[in-house]
Each structure stands twice: as C-alpha cells, then as structure tokens.
Amino acid sequence: MSRPLRVIFAGTPDFAAESLSALLASRHDVVAVYTQPDRPAGRGRKLTPSPVKALALRHDLPVHQPATLKAPEVQAELAALEADIMVVVAYGLILPQAVLDIPPHGCLNVHASLLPRWRGAAPIQRAIEAGDDESGVTIMQMDAGLDTGDMLLIKRTPITATTTGGELHDTLARLGGETLVQTLEALAGERLAATPQPAEGVTYAAKLSKAEAELDFRRPAAELAARIRAFNPWPVAWCALGNDRLRLLMAHGETSAPDATPARPGTLLSPSADALRIACGEEGDQVLAVSRAQLPGGKAMAVRELLKARAERFTPGTRLGHHDEESPA
Incomplete structure (x- = not known):
C-alpha cells in the first residue's frame, strides 16, 4: 500500500466540516487546518469559531486563521508544513498562485456541482432553482480561475420534485467527503488522471441574496x-x-x-x-x-x-x- 498523504485542510462551514470528518476517519494525515477567522454570531454577537475550527480543535489539530493567504509570512508558514497536498472546501479565501504551487500534488477542491455547470458561489441552490434533475460533487485540481481546474473524480445524485436546498446540501456534503477520500487514495497510488473541463455547458451560480x-x-x-x-x-x-x-x-x-x-x-x-x-x-x-x-x-x-x-x-x-x-x- 502507498504511504498516507500529508494533508493541509482549508474550509469553513458545515459543508466543509463533513469533508474534514471523512479525512480524519481515513488513513491520511491532516497536518494543519486553515479556516476563516472567528465571526460574531447570535444575539450577543459573541465571537464564534467556524464548524471546521470546532471540529479541528476536538481532534487537537493545529488551526491557522489568516485574514489572507497573500502575505509572504503566511505562505512560508504553509510551506513549512511540508504537506503533500492541500484540500480546499468552501474556505472563503482566494488561493494565490504561490500557494497553489506549494504542495507537490497541488490543491484540490470539493465543488458541489457537476462541473462545468454551476461554477461559483451557490451551486446547490441554483441547480434546484433551474430545475436540474441531478447534481453531484466534482473533485477538481485547482488553478487560478473560478472553478476552472481539471476534474479528478465526479459523483452524481438525483434532484427530485421535493428536494430542498438543505437536503441537497447535506447529501452533497456527505458525498463530497466520501469522494474526496477516494480521490486521495487514487492519487496516493498514482492511479488517477485529470480531465479538462469541457468548454460547453458552463454556467455560473451567483451568490444568494x-x-x-x-x-x-x-x-x-x-x-x-x-x-x-x-x-x-x-x-x-x-x-x-x-x-x-x-x-x-x-x-x-x-x-x-x-x-x-x-x-x-x-x-x-x-x-x-x-x-x-x-x-x-x-x-x-x-x-x-x-x-x-x-x-x-x-x-x-x-x-x-x-x-x-x-x-x-x-x-x-x-x-x-x-x-x-x-x-x-
């Protein structure tokens, strides 16, 4: 068996926490977690950690919360972790090219759509709103574009006449974690080839308001x-x-x-x-x-x-x- 991969995980909301949970249950080694800074929440506006941070702390993982990844000292700290790969799931910060280039296996993204359909911020809700009959997750090799990277693995799930945004979110969160681990196993064994996204069928999922x-x-x-x-x-x-x-x-x-x-x-x-x-x-x-x-x-x-x-x-x-x-x- 190939050796476990050293993984940096970057994510923030509940959707991302499902992928981190799946990683923690796998044989791979999460060496650090990056997440958004704590935000005020609730009636008291108390600073509250993200779901990803809360999960990371329960597992005694090192947590980093930089306001940006563009600072040279932040990039140096990330490089010093000597990870094989970085996994990004709904993180909320742009990864500059310098960061994308640090891990030997690059940076992977768990995206909640069947790319190239529904690139962008709200793919789950826009798929239902548009009347799509299926959705899924795409594990993508990140590049500098907006969800434009090569595809590594895709898993599909139906959208029914009663599927809500919340239900599809939860389904894709679980599916994303499972598919991410499968992707890492294949990459560790060098059994996975990347496929460029087709030029046809590109749509953009605008942020909800x-x-x-x-x-x-x-x-x-x-x-x-x-x-x-x-x-x-x-x-x-x-x-x-x-x-x-x-x-x-x-x-x-x-x-x-x-x-x-x-x-x-x-x-x-x-x-x-x-x-x-x-x-x-x-x-x-x-x-x-x-x-x-x-x-x-x-x-x-x-x-x-x-x-x-x-x-x-x-x-x-x-x-x-x-x-x-x-x-x-």
Missing part, C-alpha cells in the same frame, strides 16, 4: 415551486400577506382545470386539503400549490395544520404579494 427571496406570482408555477425548494432553509422564499411575511417552504405546480377562470396573479384560490392554491403566471392561469409554510411568530408547519389553526388568514380571493404590479426587488 435575501432580496431575491420575495416571490413574483407573475412567474410560472414550476419556476416558483423550484425557487421555494431551492431557498429552503435560506434565504427562504416569501410573499406579503397583508402587513406580514408568509414564508413558503414547499410547493409544486398544479394543473388548472380546463374551464377554470384565471385570477390575478397572487390570488388565493380555494385550498385543497393539503395546500394553499395561488394563482400565478403572467395571465394568472397557473396554480402554485404550497404545502408547507410559516406565519410570523409561528412554527413552520404543513398547510393542513396551518389551515386548521389560522384559516381566517387564508380566505379565497385574498391577494398575496405586490398589489401595485411592480416586480419584487
């Missing part, structure tokens, strides 16, 4: 339902209900009856037993069926239960969202 979470019911039902699932659990799709925000957590498009009279987009139709039914589409001739929602101050719950508790808030004919026909921000 709270501003885009407000729904425009003039959009098609399938598009709205996909956005609702993609934005669960963050930033959470919503619409105005009077002076309140109604948070929408699960939905699907519903076929309108051939003789149904179109309603203005955003109008509440007669509910089914399990869903709020909202007229949508440019002509109001489509139906968005929302099966899970949350009122301000309340818990997220199935619409069946919400209707039992607060039916008076959901009278057919009530109009949700904008009344002045302006597009949401």
Whole structure:
C-alpha cells in the first residue's frame, strides 16, 4: 500500500466540516487546518469559531486563521508544513498562485456541482432553482480561475420534485467527503488522471441574496415551486400577506382545470386539503400549490395544520404579494 498523504485542510462551514470528518476517519494525515477567522454570531454577537475550527480543535489539530493567504509570512508558514497536498472546501479565501504551487500534488477542491455547470458561489441552490434533475460533487485540481481546474473524480445524485436546498446540501456534503477520500487514495497510488473541463455547458451560480427571496406570482408555477425548494432553509422564499411575511417552504405546480377562470396573479384560490392554491403566471392561469409554510411568530408547519389553526388568514380571493404590479426587488 502507498504511504498516507500529508494533508493541509482549508474550509469553513458545515459543508466543509463533513469533508474534514471523512479525512480524519481515513488513513491520511491532516497536518494543519486553515479556516476563516472567528465571526460574531447570535444575539450577543459573541465571537464564534467556524464548524471546521470546532471540529479541528476536538481532534487537537493545529488551526491557522489568516485574514489572507497573500502575505509572504503566511505562505512560508504553509510551506513549512511540508504537506503533500492541500484540500480546499468552501474556505472563503482566494488561493494565490504561490500557494497553489506549494504542495507537490497541488490543491484540490470539493465543488458541489457537476462541473462545468454551476461554477461559483451557490451551486446547490441554483441547480434546484433551474430545475436540474441531478447534481453531484466534482473533485477538481485547482488553478487560478473560478472553478476552472481539471476534474479528478465526479459523483452524481438525483434532484427530485421535493428536494430542498438543505437536503441537497447535506447529501452533497456527505458525498463530497466520501469522494474526496477516494480521490486521495487514487492519487496516493498514482492511479488517477485529470480531465479538462469541457468548454460547453458552463454556467455560473451567483451568490444568494435575501432580496431575491420575495416571490413574483407573475412567474410560472414550476419556476416558483423550484425557487421555494431551492431557498429552503435560506434565504427562504416569501410573499406579503397583508402587513406580514408568509414564508413558503414547499410547493409544486398544479394543473388548472380546463374551464377554470384565471385570477390575478397572487390570488388565493380555494385550498385543497393539503395546500394553499395561488394563482400565478403572467395571465394568472397557473396554480402554485404550497404545502408547507410559516406565519410570523409561528412554527413552520404543513398547510393542513396551518389551515386548521389560522384559516381566517387564508380566505379565497385574498391577494398575496405586490398589489401595485411592480416586480419584487
């Protein structure tokens, strides 16, 4: 058997912690962990370590938290670790070429999409929002571009009609850790060749913002339902209900009856037993069926239960969202 690799791990959020956990369970040696500086969190704004740092400390690993990797002294410290390879998972800092060149095996990235589709910041949510029927993880040899490096290993997973952003995140986090360890085993045995990304099919996954979470019911039902699932659990799709925000957590498009009279987009139709039914589409001739929602101050719950508790808030004919026909921000 080939010798274990000496690995520097760089990552910050929960997604990255899954890969670090998989590495720690493998035969390879994590010699140091790099993560973002502690950030204020919670009501008290107390400085809080990242999930990756918390995991590293539980395993007595050396932790480094530089504000940048561009400083010569930081690069010298990294080189002194004499690692074979650096693994980067949602780290949050740009790796300059000088850092990419330090480890003999270079730097690997665990990316949550089937590259070259969905390069960029939010590949998980954008894949659901776009209606993709599958996603996956790509282990990539990093270069100076934005997710443009050669591919080493790809694993796929389906996206179903009920997959949420949170569920796909958790699935890909686990898959990413497993695939990373497989990649390191293959590299240690020199059994893996890199494949350049194809020039066709490149898309970019823009960073999510709270501003885009407000729904425009003039959009098609399938598009709205996909956005609702993609934005669960963050930033959470919503619409105005009077002076309140109604948070929408699960939905699907519903076929309108051939003789149904179109309603203005955003109008509440007669509910089914399990869903709020909202007229949508440019002509109001489509139906968005929302099966899970949350009122301000309340818990997220199935619409069946919400209707039992607060039916008076959901009278057919009530109009949700904008009344002045302006597009949401």
